[in-house]
Amino acid sequence: MDKKKIARVAAFRYKILAIIFLVLAGGLVLLPKYQKQEGIKSETLLSHANSTERYISTDQIANKIINQDPSFILIDVRNEDSFSNYSIPNAINIPLKKIFDEESLAYLNQNQFDVVFFSNDNFYADQAWVLCDRLGFKNLRVLNGGLNKWFSTIINPKMPNEDMPDEEFELYSTRKAASMFFGVVYSDQVTTEDSNVKPEAPKQVITVQKKKKKVAEGGC
């Protein structure tokens, strides 16, 4: 009698176990919902976004371009029309809408270069940055102030007033030299050499090259 009972319960157990496993398997279907989270956590993204270290100034970029620093790529996130009208030399055009296209990802998702986003302002560039940073892309930067600041600082630097400190004048002359590099011609510049302006520009650049030495000293 006892044996029979035990055997019956034993047979029943298997069924219970099978049902429990089925329920658990059903639970697995619900799990992927949590795993849908793409990219880094929202808290991490917020803390990244709160720090301003992603911003790079127009002066830094101008310096890098003039020194032919190969370590970065400029990404213009404006539309094609604005890009074809004017952009920073050597920039690549990836309109904001297309940043997740296959060919764009090749530029954005790599560890070799610093990626510097820019637009007219840093509004769209920041949006591109947020989306790419969420996906965990490395070395993303944003040009602070975008092309508007590029214009007001590098292309058309404002002459400092006479009562301003010496540094302002230094900065102005550096920027002016940079603007000549980027194609702006000043009327006083033409006097030194007759008409051909372009040879002038490289001469001005030499001053900026001195910064190269800086890096060597830093290394020591």
Add this chain to the structure above:
Amino acid sequence: MKELEKVKRISIASTLFILAVLIGVLTFERPKNMYAMNTKTTLEKLSTNDYMVSLNEITPEVIIIDIRSQYEYDKGHLETAINISTPDILSEENQGFFNELKDANKIVVLYGKSPQEANIPFMLLYQLGFDNVKLLAVENNYLQNKLITSQIDIEKPVADIKAFIAESVKKSNASKTIAEKTEPVKKVVTVQKKKKKVAEGGC
């Protein structure tokens, strides 16, 4: 008897297994503040939806949120604005608040010192699924400690750079005979001073 042994072992093993699974499920922590959208859909929505709001579109039903710091908020803020600074935007309390507003179908408008500043919390909330969140296209400045709010356009080019460069080239070609204004150019040499600075730092 041997068979019974086997059955016992199997049932013990499976109960342990189930226990392990149960513990796993119970201790599984649901991540907080989950994204409701992946990056691609966010991008699509950003390019199709209109999320910029101008000052005159604000009605009394709209909830205005100031994302600047408490200090800035106390100094001056828009009327009826609520202060939730960017770093606190994901806190439980504030997320609950946003959820309530979303359930009540209210439009939430963020503003900061500039739209650029409010852009970050906006993007974050947007990706978390709060598509009732919008951005106020204003810039806040202080004039004699009074908050001045002015409407601005985002991403508006200040100047046509290409035209500017072309203009400068044209100008210089036209006035070839301007003389003796070379002094400011000479000043370029002063960049050397910067060099000294870094050398000192290096040592």
